[in-house]
Amino acid sequence: MSVWSDCNAKQQFGIAKCNFDQEVTKPHRLNLDVGDAVVILKETTHWYYGYKQKDKEHRGIFPKSYIHLVEYNIVNGEFCIQRTDIVEEITKVLLEWGSIAKGYFLRTNPNFQRIRRKMNELNNNRAALISGNLPLDEMRKVKLMATAQIDTGNNLLGLDMVVRDDSGDILDTNAICTTELFEHHVHAVSRIEKANRLSSEQRTPRVHNKYSHNILLHVNAFVCKFQEDSDLLFTLFDGETHKPISENYVVKWSRTGIARDIDQFDNNRVLFTDLSRNDLSISKMYLVCYAIRIGSMEMKDSSESKRTSISIANSMLTAASRKHSQLSVSSNGSSGSTCEYIMRRPFGVACKDLTPILSKACDGPSNQDLPFIMCEKDTLDGTLRKLISNKDIGKIDSKMAVTIEVLRGDIKQIKEDFPRLVHTNVPVARKMGFPEVILPGDVRNDLYLTICSGEFSRIAKTSEKNVEVSICVANEQGYLIPGVMSIGTGHSPIDEYKSVVYYHDDKPKWQETFKIHVPIEEFKQCHLRFVLKHRSSNEQKDRSEKPFGLAYVRLMQANGTTIPQGQHVLAVYKIDHKKYDKTVANSYMELPATTAELQGTKPSISGLSLLPKDQLTIGVNLCSTKLTQSVSLLGLLNWSAHKETLEQSLNALSTVPGEEVVKFLQDILDALFNILVENDQPEKYDQLVFMSIIHLIETVSDLKYQHFLTVLDVYINESFSFTLAYTKLMDVLQKNISDAIKPREKSADGFETEESMEVRRLYKTTRYLHYVMKFVIRSRILYAEMNCNTDYVDFASRLQELLRMFIDMIGCPSNLLKSEGALLKNLHIIATDLMQVFDQVRLSVSIVEILEKFPPRRLIQSKMGCIKDFVETKLFTLPKCRAILLPVFCKHIKDHLESKEEGDSKTDIWQQEKNLSKAAKVLGQLKSQLHTRETTANKKIAECINIMNNILKLLYRSDVGPTHNDIRDIMIILLRTVMKAAHSLDRDTALVGKFFAIMLGILQRMDAQHYDYFVKDLHQRGELKEFVIDILLVFTELVSPSPHQKAVFPRDWMDMIMHQNTVILGALQHLSIVIMDYFLTPFEKQIWSNFFQCSIAFLVQSPLQLNDFNDNKRQIVFARYRDIRKDTAMEIRKMWFQLGQHKPKFVPQLVEPILEMSMMPETELRRETIPIFFDMMQCEYYSSRLELESYGDTKNNNSHHKGNFTEFKTAMIEKLDILIGAKGKGDAEYKQLFEEIMMERCSAHATLNLDGSSFVQMVTKLMDKLLEYRFIIQDESKENRMACTFSLLQFYSEVDLKEMYIRYVYKLCDLHMEFENYTEAAFTLKLHTQLLRWTDTELSPQLRSYRHMNCRTHRELKETLFFEIMEYFDKGKQWECAIDMCKILAQQYEEEIFDYIKLAELLKRMAQFFEKILKELRHTSEYFRVCFYGRGFPRLLQNKVYIFRGKEYERLSDFCTRMLVQHPQAEVMQTLEAPGKDITQSDGQYIQVNKVEPIMDAAFAKFNEKIISNEIVKYFTSNNVQKFQFSRPFRDVTNGGHMDDVRSLWLERTELVTSFPLPGILRWFPVIDSHTFKISPLERAVEIMKDTNKGIRQLVILHKGDESLHINPLSMKLNGIVDPAVMGGFAKYEEAFLTDEYLEQHPDDKDLIEELKDLIASQIPLLEIAIMLHRQKAPDSLKALQEHLENCFTDMQQHVESRYGRKSCDLKMDRDSVVMRRTNSFLPALFDGSCNRLSETSMGSSDSGLSKSTFLPRPQTNSIKSTLASLSFNARPSLMHSPSTKSSKNKEKTPAKRRSMKKDRETLSLPVANSQWYTPPLSTITSTPEKEINTSVTSLASVSNSSLAGPKTPDPRVLTEELTSKRPLRSEKDKERRLSRPASIATPTATIKNFVDTRSLSESSNRNSVETTDSTSEEDIRPPPLPAKTRDSTDFTSLTHSLDWNPNGYAMLNALSNTSSSSITTTTTMTKTSITNTTYEYLEATNFSLINAQDSNKPRPPTPPPKPSRNSKHIP
16 A cells, blocks of 8 residues: 655645546546646656646645756745746746737637737747856846747737846846836836847938938839940039039949940949938939940941830849940040040930938838930930929930939948948948038048040131040159049049040030049159040041140149139140150140149240130039148148248138048147147237137137047047146136226217127137036146145135136126026036046035025026036035035926926916027027027926936935935925926926826935925925825826826836835825825815825726736736735725715715725725725715704704715616626626625614615616616627616616616717617617707706707707707608797797797798608618527517518528627527527527518508698608517418318418517617417408509599509509409409308308409409590500400409499599699509409408508609609519419310410400510519609609519419410520520628528418418418529529519609600610510519619619529420
8 A cells, every 4th residue: 555645845736747647536636738737736656646736726646757856936825946047038928928919819819920029039039048058148048038029929919028137137126216118117128129120121210410311222124225335423412502412333334235345244232421401401402313324436237226225133144244334435545445536425314303312211222214305406414404494304215223322420420320322342432521410530632634625626627626634643753643543433443534525625624523542751752644535426537636735733732732623724735746845744744734824824835835815613622631722720820930920820720621620630739739838928919829729729629620529539648748838827817807897988878888898708608608617627636736835825716716706707697698508508518627626625615606696587498407416426426526416416406397487378478578588698599599499398398307316316226325315305395396297297298207107216316214204394385285185186187197198108118017016105104194184174175085086096097907917927026016906905905094074075076986896806905994984874874954053963953964875776786787787897796796785784773674685686676777778889799789878877777877778878869879870879869859858947967968069958958859850850851840840949949939930931841841751761660570599699689579670671691690699609490480498508609580561550541541642651651660470371271271272371470579669769678568369361351452452542542643653553553454364363362261161160250251343343444444444544555455354343343243243443534533632643552453364352461471551653843863763673682483284184175265265365465665574474572661752753664563662572483384375385586585685683682691492481381471461362472582593593582571672663664754734854775575474464664774864872772783694494
């Protein structure tokens, strides 16, 4: 037996390294997964006993071999593996990310792959760190990589940001001050952004040099005509000055269209550098390319008209191209081979404006095309001007493709940042001038020479010359210096430059620039030689041509300076080759070089003579850091040799350019200090030397030369050696101050004269005083070292005197603002340097005196800058000095924050202008330049924040001595000011976080002594109350910002927020003591209220809700900050019970905050806080009804008890709605706990047991509804959202809370408006009007509407709401309801307020509503019954039945689809049978949907038997209805008849009653009652006959009232009744019911039989009138039809009258006998005209889901839009089968009759415009209820299938099996002809989702089918739909009632033929088809298309589906 023993301490924790799965039969074994952490309790030889760390309840045994033991630590009672911090962090991060990544994967989040890659990288880094194989530096690198991955991943997942130090370790937030913690958070944000950019393979962002810009150019291709090689010279060009900016970049382009130089192959890129901000701000900067052709004078012919360059990367240099690549200017000065005739000729120019590219905010490569034009006969410069001005350039066919990218920073930084773009062999084209910043190591000696132009006389030539200028650099001997010239970068150096040759131009304008780079040592001896030569266009002559002229110019002048900048006109000397001695190469040096040197002479030597009319103009631009062009500078450097000109040299120093000064900085300084020390005339020279030193410092301090400041510092510290200079400098300094502060003369008007020279000199002195003092101090230190500091006292006194003079300068009334500002700017530098030679305490006192000497409103900005700089000095770190400086600094900060100066918005305009003027004087700027955002309060706050931040950081350091008194000074002086400023600070300001960090930093350092001292100080000043209120308000806004406020710290700054909470909790604990001590007696309600609000807001803030955190974050928070919620809750509870008798004052007010606190998901906290509510109930209940009595007084007098807690009850209900419904607080557990605790307290209380228990039950019910509302309001189902809102609406109505009731009224209204449910929105708003009265009583706050806040009385608001409701009713087309509202309002206008103007306007609007009822299109919505079965639905839907009002034009299939979209998990039931418990109690979702018909209210029976427009009646049939019905057919042969007999077809009818009428405030209501009964076949027959007679009657009335109605509908109706072809008409009823046998079997049906007989007899006189009417209106083409109708009717009349007697009719044929009540007539209410051969009475049930409404024509004013809509089909699937053709059995019967009918058909010609019709044998296309009316009078139905609107017809697929054919089948030929016709639009095919094939259901009973009918035979049962059929389907599927079909639409065809009666233009295309049917009369519609001319924005019915093809097997 195994013995279990305890484990030793090292073996208590391990990790499972393999899965351990065991069967259920072994529960004592513990199942393990790889990675599970297990805690081991006991062990045996092979087994451990313990539990998994994540499942501590379940314990068991597991094998030892499966466990890897690890070292561990116990943290907060949890076992943790002992590893390095970074490994532990990675482990926790991977666990946390894993669960999130799983959710990302399931939701297919696009970030899943990114986080997956990061997890893999982290895992690899973790493995590397655990391995222990990494060296220290590599481990540090891997650690930084891992931390970067963690930070970026947390940012990607929205997790908390981790604050780290520079080494990647997590920062100890408790070891640093608040402000430093904030800065670490800011740095962490930038670190994460940087890591994100690195991970996305973007280049590393750097702080670029803002003074240096570069342009990278890549030449991609050049498309042009090439005959010869070319040089392409690219340069940046200034469009304003028309001068180049940069050097040229040369691309050698060959005639083949690629680069000639192999080095440039696929590397045509250049970097233009040294561009300054001014260069980039040029209004027009161009990239210019000069194309210079290398070849002969005339361009060679080429067989290729155009050659296009190909991509360089895909090109190859051929042998030919290599040969031609040598034809450019060679490096040795020659022009290639001597035997070749080449020259440089102008080819063309391309340019592109770079301004848009340079002005872009974002950098990046930009592909550009440079338009290129050829020079023609113009110069290159002239062509460029033409191209820039865009004049006379014609069509541009050629272009260059380049890529341009702007790169910021200096060249070194660019090469580091973009090594791929700027590699070593990319040429650099420098700016032809110095950059904005000159670096000390940047040595340049470049001379840029421009050949501008020339003028040359013809001499002996008759034509103008072709001049070529050859330039070379020669030495004093005249010998050429090789390799010192350059065409441009990208081209090797050359010996000689040759200009472009212009053809026949004696005055060429070259404007060609190239660079000359001569070594400095040779520069003085060199000169430039220009040789002029004529180039002949004839090659032979050109070879014999010799140079005709020569010019030269020296590079160095006689005075030692270089050739001056600018243009020089050179003299040209003619070369006489016969006399010219070539052996003396420098003979021309004796001649004057420029025309200015000629001075009117004509010098000449042997072989050279002056050409007086000839000249050559050149431009010189020298960029040299070694050579100078300044004579003054040379004189100063050699002052000892020229003392007589010393004063002149010193004065001239200010005119020397800065480039020259910085080049010789040290030499100039040495010369100046030598003069200062050694001169014999100090009065004369000391001031000059001093100001020269100032000028030198000023020059070096310029931005352009700022890098030379380091040179100056090095000079002071290392090279400066003048020990006596300090005395001279101090003397001059004191003299300058004393001269400037002397009182000055004033003008006569009392104002000071212009600024004196002394004041200006003092400003310059103080501006650079810090460098002067550096010279003074350095000189004194050197002197003291030499003399052992013997005269320190004298020096100190002189220095003290100098400081005193600074103080006097500030106190001087003179205008020395600029000097004072400059002193403040440099004072901290001076003080830091003075610490070396002066007492620190005395220095601190002097600094304070200087600052205090300033008037309060003078130079505030400068003072704050000075203070900021002083905080960072070494002087401030000394405790003694800090004790002197800090109070003064804090005082200035406070004054600055509280001031209203310098741009503060609170200052008046005059003061702002004054302040701006001051600042302008200090800064030396224009006042207009100061009107920026930075001169506002934000800048002021930023300055103070930076200073206080630096002070607090310094005081947190351990090396600055004791800081307790310093914190006290800051607290006393600044804390209140900081809080006030923080409260008023705009949260959108970038500095807001820093400011609050300052405030928290002060509070963090305050201890109990500080609080005591501070509170006593405030109490003495009477400011304690204000302080407590302010700080509580600040805390509240900090932890719980208002919705419109931005949070101070981002939500992922977890450490910052938790640190803030720790500080605030400590402050609240101190403040609670203060409040109890000072504000309980006397009682201050506001302070106590603020404390509760602040404390509870602090408690309920989301960062403290540890329950919402994951395990990792919860452990971190526990470890660092612990759970501070309990401490806060106990503090609040303690303070509540400290209130005592003051509790009732807080009962309504504190309900919401304490309720929110009690809802925190912490059970213990809830149990402690919920009893407070019972205490509140008691407080209000026992409070006094008398205001003067307090809570305690009522104990003595029970009669004064208030006796209720109404205010508490109301507050609880309102706040529960906000907290649960809006804020998402609370849960079901809270509801149960609240009910349990409160019921327990109430039931135990003698007085509150009844009222309290009732209240608790009501609140619990409300919580239940609110929780349900909160769950569903986020649902996508709008019905569910509206239902929950309605439920709460009802609840608040029951409890009579008007404010809450109205709130939810508007919520429901807004929901309706969101989905455009205008009708329901109107009904919802009516609820509000019901609470209002027609009086002028002032509205109570509860009844106000947030939409109409300007309405103050009941009448105003009610009237406004009435108009809003009418507007909604108008949009919802419920004009009848709008009229009702108008009537009520009209009564008020007419009888109450007598406002006839409003009444008139209202009646006009009312008239419009009446007109809209008759004229505007209005679709009648359909109604659907929906049953929700299963517990998977929300509770309000589970196992309930609703009636839904469908959307406009929404049919059953669309509605089903919408239901399934809203409930995607639901399954549609296929039957209407009630489900069993297996469905109703299941967890699934099942929906049962079917259409129902509304039952018109009995109150509207007044419309019966009246001649009324159908549009009037139609509304009441489907509106304001509360009863609905649907029927299901079934066969029953128990009472006789056969299965296929009409006597066996019964209906099962169900009537439903809803809770409220529809439409109402919802689009659906639950069914509260249902009743099912049966309809016998006889009753159904009676219904059908009634409907038929009614239809005939209304048709007659319509046609009598409107002669313009088309006769075709009447024709079809009559033909279908008197000649029933298939169904047999009422003859079948006679056979079935009107027999003696039936009466004997059913004696109870006697009354119904008599009624049926009466209906049949009554039909005859109606038909007689109709046929007579038809005769009057029938055209000649219908005479045959008329005869046929009369013959058939005669037989029918005889038959009926003989059997049932003769009946009369109230309608007469006399035209005047029918009196119409309106002008326009309408079609009958039931336009159920059948097809020509169908029986009207055998068409099936009229109650089969169809509307009793009719299709009425529109008046003539209707638009063609209505006409189009009338012909539209609803693209809804058909659920019926097509008719069969099995009716050919009895084809031989009654041949004569058939022949007669055939003859009738042959003579029949219906008056249809371009259309022919066929009538189907069965009526299968049925109408939907209340079909929309959209035809005009001129577009009435010309021919229409009577079944389109008639009663529901039987299923054709079944019925056709009963029919017998009465004519032979169609021949094959006829079939082919028939099939060749276009398809009819009458029979579309369609499918419906989720229904089975109809063929499978047609053979069985479909009584339970979802789509029910009221048909009278088995054939009427609607089968499930067929799947969609194609055009060549073999089944002819007819349409069902579900299709959106309007028979009146046929009338359009006739209306279109009568264009004279239509005012609206339409385009009509029709295809005529012939009538070739042989079996039945088919009425076929024409294929047509209509283009609507207007009203395209109105709604129209959906478009019908396409009709199947004609080759159906059912059509013979």
